[in-house]
Amino acid sequence: MSRRIVQWLDNRLNLSPIRVALLDEPIPGGASWIYIFGSITLFFFLLQMVTGMFLSIYYSPSTEHAYVSIQYIMDEVEFGSFIRGLHHWGASGMMVAIGLHMLQVFLYGAYKKPRELLWVVGVVLLILTLAFGFSGYLLPWDQRAYWATQVGINMVGTLPVIGDVLIRVIRGGQNLGAMTLTRFFALHTLFLPWLLMTLVVLHLFILRRVGPAGPWDEAQAARISEPFWPKQVAMDAVAIGVAFALIASLALLVPAPLSDPANPSDTSFTPVPEWYFLFYYQLLKYLEGPLEIVGTVVLPILFILGLFALPWLDRGQGRRPASRPMVMGAGAGFLLVVVTFLGLSSYEVASIPRSDPSVLRGTALYQELDCAGCHRIHGEGEAFAPDLSYVGDTRSRDWLIQHFRDPQTLVPDSDMPAYGLNDQELNDLTNYMVTLKR
Ligand code: HEC
Structure with missing residues (x-):
């Protein structure tokens, strides 16, 4: 055929x-x-x-x-x-x-x-x-x-x-x-x-x-x-x-x-x-x-x-x-x-850092200030305070910055210390927090 x-x-x-x-x-x-x-x-x-x-x-x-x-x-x-x-x-x-x-x-x-x-x-x-x-x-x-x-x-x-x-x-x-x-x-x-x-x-x-x-x-x-x-x-x-x-x-x-x-x-x-x-x-x-x-x-x-x-x-x-x-x-x-x-x-x-330099500084700050002494991210750190693994999903940038400035203005009975960070540190830390997403 x-x-x-x-x-x-x-x-x-x-x-x-x-x-x-x-x-x-x-x-x-x-x-x-x-x-x-x-x-x-x-x-x-x-x-x-x-x-x-x-x-x-x-x-x-x-x-x-x-x-x-x-x-x-x-x-x-x-x-x-x-x-x-x-x-x-x-x-x-x-x-x-x-x-x-x-x-x-x-x-x-x-x-x-x-x-x-x-x-x-x-x-x-x-x-x-x-x-x-x-x-x-x-x-x-x-x-x-x-x-x-x-x-x-x-x-x-x-x-x-x-x-x-x-x-x-x-x-x-x-x-x-x-x-x-x-x-x-x-x-x-x-x-x-x-x-x-x-x-x-x-x-x-x-x-x-x-x-x-x-x-x-x-x-x-x-x-x-x-x-x-x-x-x-x-x-x-x-x-x-x-x-x-x-x-x-x-x-x-x-x-x-x-x-x-x-x-x-x-x-x-x-x-x-x-x-x-x-x-x-x-x-x-x-x-x-x-x-x-x-x-x-x-x-x-x-x-x-x-x-x-x-x-x-x-x-x-x-x-x-x-x-x-x-x-x-x-x-x-x-x-x-x-x-x-x-x-x-x-x-x-x-050896080039893949992510945003600000996020890297924020990550370093998180370690320096020993946030893990109270918080946990993906299983790392203490469970004394809220788990931050997905905090980028639930909190806005403005909320986070205000919270870092003075936690008590947003959560009156907060045990979280105010760190007295300068503007760049606030920004870096927040940039890191918003990357924590599902
Ligand atoms: C002494 C313990 C302690 C330390 C240290 C601490 N926190 Fe907290 N944090 C808390 C507590 C308690 C809360 C819950 C009350 C509140 O929202 O303020 C909280 C809340 C938060 C929240 C809000 C979570 C949410 O979604 O409600 C974020 C974000 C946060 N902390 C980030 C940080 C970062 C970043 C650091 C390090 C710079 C840090 N914390 C250090 C105790 C701590």
Whole structure:
């Protein structure tokens, strides 16, 4: 039956040549698990497209509504938190997949003649993916988004001559605000997807014209050759299944983060970029003052130019890693720097206090004044006075401040001492109390 349908369609659409072009591509040296990363990357891109389309049903790219629309997706929309989780972790998955894909191509010298163009398009795809990450990070319009983007955009400002103009173009005005949000949204959901899609097609087109490189050992490559279908397709499918299972579990177990709403006047917030920018963020910390421009302009430009030029820099005979010591050394050195800086940076980021500094001061005050000598919070402290575990649910800020000033004005027979706190202490302690909610 299905055969007859295929036959029927084939008679009308003449599909056989397309099937040959798509699936019968010979792989020198045969199918291998080492070739799966390109397909995984493509899968992640498709996953981002689909989840992104669903998110855009509820997301509103305005400074008033962006944050609450994300909150709504997380709390109210059926499967909303899962879909946003897939999109959030999928972005990270795509970065990892691209990294591994490039590592494989790098190790195998697969960018060498005649595959230079394939590599060049690949580098552009990498840059576009990073742009996806950067533009997407702003969209939830929370504190993380706002301050990390602020830092990123300010880096552009260190570019000589065109820096100021460029900054204004990216922001859409003098400040990071409504104009920035809409243009990042347009970039993220219209410009970049179309560009990326076109280049993916070009990437695959070139791949099919020159064919995959295969193993670096010429003799081994010549010995056997297997078509893409069915073995490599099966391996790719298994790998994609595993990758999806990983991302789906993450999406279920670890909800995508959402900090407080963006607050341009709260400069106490420590900006932290997404992890795949962290190593670079760490590097920038060491390059201060006159050296800043080395980190923000010189190194990134050299790096990108170096990537583009790689096939022409590495022109020796053969693709064996052993016969390319310079290139392998440079690659290993780069990886070492990335891993070290990522490690250092994660360590520093982990030690940033997550909450509001005022709340932290209030918590410290609670301990200093030994409030636990009478009160209990989640089982800690004496039960002489009311349990404060959920006092934020029952008492208002004004009530609490007045109560701390002079308990007897509100509860005439109160045994609670008046501590004679100053205004800031009153405020800090109250800020801590109102966080005690169910
Ligand atoms: C000597 C014991 C004692 C100490 C120490 C004490 N309290 Fe109390 N607190 C009480 C008593 C008794 C009440 C109930 C009467 C009242 O509301 O004033 C109370 C009430 C409160 C309430 C109102 C609870 C409610 O919902 O009615 C808050 C909030 C509170 N205390 C916070 C604090 C904090 C913060 C500290 C430390 C700075 C502290 N207390 C130290 C005895 C104490």
